[in-house]
Amino acid sequence: GIQVEQSPPDLILQEGANSTLRCNFSDSVNNLQWFHQNPWGQLINLFYIPSGTKQNGRLSATTVATERYSLLYISSSQTTDSGVYFCAADYGGSQGNLIFGKGTKLSVKP
């Protein structure tokens, strides 16, 4: 079946450090979205990125659709970046719904 795999599963950083989270998907996708789930459980949409690169402040994302992966970059991490980061792939077809990876749990220490 369709797979969305994220790595690493867990990541601990010191405040100010940079990090790269990876998302691999098993088939060609219509779009790819990145979400941040904060410690209170809220899911925030960070990027809608079917291909190419987008930036939003200290965060940026790149999707290379032909090679079936996406990367989320976090620069100068802050404690408020802690939480779980999910990528989700839309494979289109009759449903066109998102399939989520299991997430990367990020802890940023002061």
Next chain:
Amino acid sequence: NAGVTQTPKFQVLKTGQSMTLQCAQDMNHNSMYWYRQDPGMGLRLIYYSASEGTTDKGEVPNGYNVSRLNKREFSLRLESAAPSQTSVYFCASSERQGSRYTFGSGTRLTVV
């Protein structure tokens, strides 16, 4: 602009009881979704509504029913709750299928 609003935020049910989770969006989105989130499982789609008047099963629909009441509202009903339905439930919406999702704040449901 409230986005996607879910009620209630917390609920405890006894096995066999029924309840309805409510979801409303004010972004004039056509598509709405119900997901459940369990530890280590990520988010899994229960049901979705591509547009007003249509609903379809997702990955884990057993034990649930849905109603797309109008363009704004999409409810999820548990007819006879089971402990396996203990989870956090999220509603989401998007302008159309395949566009950017916005999630509600979730409902934490415990079935005892």
